[in-house]
Amino acid sequence: MNFASDNWAGAHPQIAEALARHATGFAAAYGNSDLDKVVKAKFSEVFERDVDVFFVATGTAANSLAMTAFAKPGGVFFAHREAHMLVDECGAPEYLSGGGRLCPVDGPLGRMDPAQLDAAIRRYPAQFLHGGQPAGVSVTQSSEIGTVYSLDELGAIADVARSHKLPLHMDGARFANALVSLGCTPAEMTWKRGIDIVSFGGTKNGCWCAEALVVLNPESAPGMPFIHKRAAQLFSKSRFVSAQFEAYFADDLWLKSARHSNAMAKRLAELFEKAPGARLAWQPQANEVFAILRDDRANALAAAGARFYDWHAPHGADLKLRTGEVLFRFVTSFATTEQEVEKTFSIISRAS
Amino acid sequence: MNFASDNWAGAHPQIAEALARHATGFAAAYGNSDLDKVVKAKFSEVFERDVDVFFVATGTAANSLAMTAFAKPGGVFFAHREAHMLVDECGAPEYLSGGGRLCPVDGPLGRMDPAQLDAAIRRYPAQFLHGGQPAGVSVTQSSEIGTVYSLDELGAIADVARSHKLPLHMDGARFANALVSLGCTPAEMTWKRGIDIVSFGGTKNGCWCAEALVVLNPESAPGMPFIHKRAAQLFSKSRFVSAQFEAYFADDLWLKSARHSNAMAKRLAELFEKAPGARLAWQPQANEVFAILRDDRANALAAAGARFYDWHAPHGADLKLRTGEVLFRFVTSFATTEQEVEKTFSIISRAS
């Protein structure tokens, strides 16, 4: 019963197998192998558009280099107050972008409210030298709290960004989970709705280390090859990432894994709704479930060896926590089994 | 016959196998898994000292973060003119260290001359505000041109660094090749001779992606956990690196692979000494052979499918190139076979 995070899971067997398969033989380094080229072409196919792809070590790197590409002197980037960039990246976006500022934007359930985004941007009028200048917007899909922007909601964010002539980035650390949740195509969830560049994460969905910065609109990210190399993110044996992505895309493994994770989350949510001493904080839309448990139930679960984290209430959310209640996050992954989910329910139910 | 670079080789079967073996199950992320801890302890055992270990994506990252840890305002780092940091890292050390300067130091055959290092440092008197201030020294072992500092030569460099109170970094992208060349222990090649921090490379010696910054003297690199995370180099599924290093150190795989590479280089060098239309530029001491070939011989070799790069003459070297002669680099690796080496000789010999 490990719900600590989807990055606690290892690698999907097909990913591991692909790595082993490509281990032999010589191939050009630094992204120039035949396999690298095939995989990059695959990205263009997946996104139905010619894209540039840059493999990076971490989602933090992908996000930070997108901001670096957007950077201007005195530049300000706008993202949800709970966004990974703002909360969990140790200042990497600010550091790598040469001192850009991250401006938090509020909105319910982990999604920026377009009106609040617009208001936040307006506080930095483009030609007011003293305040700095807006430089870009970032949206997280799925969000840090397991919710998903609808296509129209993405479009509304993009409209605001476009009205201020700002490029738009998507932090897709859990891209696949959002995609299968919406049941749309990558193109529909990105450039068809105004996204210019994506942090495309494979690691949390069954890869070992497969993160890519996918540039959909090259005008939004000039100089990216040098930005990427200068940040010490250009792998020499790049095929070790390509091999993972090859397997990731083959036979829709990525979509199947995401569907499984989401289904496990949904099932877990249903059980929390039924379990005594437990309730859902909000409905999950991807692979993260936020539930409020009475602490005796949580203790029982932990005692049984389950792993999960307590979580802070999102800004502005009123969870109406009663004494003895705590908010917890449960993350599912390709490796989560139905048995684990059912066992979780059974322990909670028994706990009283 | 692929001598393009040791990063054109894939992964050693034992490395690939270890990755597959550790693919299942859940484990804590961000360097906190049991395997991570075991492997980090192994590093301390290997270095015969309590060391801090930070996995990074690339050798460039390792080098750059060492410089970042050394950085001071107006800081200057000293390295050989041909060092990777100066030639092949796209300004990453300058960028990541917040604008440090790399000062080239000369010395024959890829190794800094201690007197020249001393003179270079003296051009930045410690309290002359206008010039900036010396901040650190970096030595490459084995060097960019396949030579190796003897232990006494390392000690002489360290003496200069210490006399200026400067920390000393070793770029060990090919650490193992140097180590087996000298036939000494890691401790003897590093902290016993005054090295404070090492970029410990496993990738070129048979791993997929296994680079570590090994801090031998923690006073030389304060704040490294934050420096590391802020640079977007903290892997989430860190065990994918640990698994590689586990296999790397097991049964001395790393030393065996390096001995093999070096032996292949030595054999290739012997053959170049014998082959018509070829001569050695200098004796290899690790796994890189620099040879001067008549272009007809080089063409014949290339036509037979061999991969190798022409190279610029090192600063100050007088190779006495005659018309039609070109300097080439041949790199061997764990994957180089004796057959490839012999075939190379036979093609050159036949080429006239």
Next chain:
Amino acid sequence: MNFASDNWAGAHPQIAEALARHATGFAAAYGNSDLDKVVKAKFSEVFERDVDVFFVATGTAANSLAMTAFAKPGGVFFAHREAHMLVDECGAPEYLSGGGRLCPVDGPLGRMDPAQLDAAIRRYPAQFLHGGQPAGVSVTQSSEIGTVYSLDELGAIADVARSHKLPLHMDGARFANALVSLGCTPAEMTWKRGIDIVSFGGTKNGCWCAEALVVLNPESAPGMPFIHKRAAQLFSKSRFVSAQFEAYFADDLWLKSARHSNAMAKRLAELFEKAPGARLAWQPQANEVFAILRDDRANALAAAGARFYDWHAPHGADLKLRTGEVLFRFVTSFATTEQEVEKTFSIISRAS
């Protein structure tokens, strides 16, 4: 009737005279002239402590270099939401500090609330790698909206900073105005209450360009000479700043000028309380008056040639603005005359 800003005034005649007096003769550059030394000694006398003094071009430079001295990897600086650093410095603190983050702290009337400061710092637990780490606190005295921290309020902020082992900076762009408002000594308003470093502004109080970073606690700002020079802030003909400060401190010109400015502000405030169609937003404590005027009154005033700016309501303030009412800022300076103030009143009073 110019109340646009205290930096719209020119130089006090005694400042101009000192510059002319020191124009002749040769003197060592870069802060090493006899006059520089005399003036720096004067700073130590003024602060009753051995201080280090660094002249800079702007208050933004002073603030930003203080943050640079405080900087850590992933570092976060805490200041009031309305602080100059956060609102008016175009990202200079972030840029010059190598990518530090500014975290806004709320509190009524331009002053941080100690409890809110403590809560903001606690959101960055010192050893939580992902979030970054607290690096320093900055307090503005007098504040951006003309209010002044009492000595006890400063002490309470310092207690919070100290409890988190954070250095404490004072943005003293209007240091003198706060000082005479409190009627205390520079020592009492700074290091005796826990301030480590001060941006000491002379420009707004009658100098041409006289800003100094005053280091009260050298441990809080190591390496400052290099930080200062590297930021291109080391004036060559430094005596042109020293000459200004010499006159500034002579015969308490700085205190007299500040008392005059504050008195003009107080008088203006009294008149706004009496004038029809006008009311004070809050009581001024230094040289900035914030008043709410009916727009017909404001228009009449502007039509008569008065200069003043409309202002945004401070975060969290409820000004109960009625239709047709606008918040305005009026800044007084050494150059403000009683006549201007009275004329302002008379125009407003007549305006209906």
Next chain:
Amino acid sequence: MNFASDNWAGAHPQIAEALARHATGFAAAYGNSDLDKVVKAKFSEVFERDVDVFFVATGTAANSLAMTAFAKPGGVFFAHREAHMLVDECGAPEYLSGGGRLCPVDGPLGRMDPAQLDAAIRRYPAQFLHGGQPAGVSVTQSSEIGTVYSLDELGAIADVARSHKLPLHMDGARFANALVSLGCTPAEMTWKRGIDIVSFGGTKNGCWCAEALVVLNPESAPGMPFIHKRAAQLFSKSRFVSAQFEAYFADDLWLKSARHSNAMAKRLAELFEKAPGARLAWQPQANEVFAILRDDRANALAAAGARFYDWHAPHGADLKLRTGEVLFRFVTSFATTEQEVEKTFSIISRAS
């Protein structure tokens, strides 16, 4: 007899007078006063072209912000090995440009050799990711050792820069001295020969603090207003700089002062050629004289109260120093008197 540096002189009486004259009254801050506008228009007149002008605190700031405007990821700037940026700016260009690299270029007598410049740039092939990318060229006029590029020599440098599509900066800390030495117009010495941006120094030529970044080709320096403000270089009471430049340009004060300095240097050089125990190192072309003195003569001079610095031999220069001979630098300024020069000669002549 003060020949230590032209920044040891104070302010020219007309500069001091202008500052006093503009001290009274209110004027818009941050470069928006009427005087600021008049002076900026004057720059356009002086350069016979619409230029953008940014006042900065120091020549180091001007140079560094030019490089910042030129910056690219992994960018390399080319300047003479003895250039101020490389030797005397404490890493400010590297720091402020976000980690750019300065590449030294050789050439006799303080001037880059175009062929060597071309060779240096070619070592960074534009699309070789690993090496970084050329980003700009900087030429110092007059040079650090008192020599001046002819217009054709400037044109040759510009041809090299243009052939690599690189912008070209002129460090004109001693712009006026070079200008009157060549007897040409500012336009002829700059944009008519391919210069894109100038660090225009007034401080060394009789101002207190008057340095301007003059953008001749706006395409070479996009975003400069924000670059300037973000670097904490936007003066609030900007008219204190404008007042200096107003007087500087009025009645050709700047040219007259430079002609005087140069004439004093020329006279000093003639005397060194005649004086026993002294000889010129090379002919001065601006206001710096480099002479080789026997140490008894130098000691006599110093004992008589003269101020001057010993100097390192420029890279590659063979001064044929005999035992007891030392190279010294003598700098003249608007404040240097004929009496001082003659007295210097008389002391040296008497010294034996």
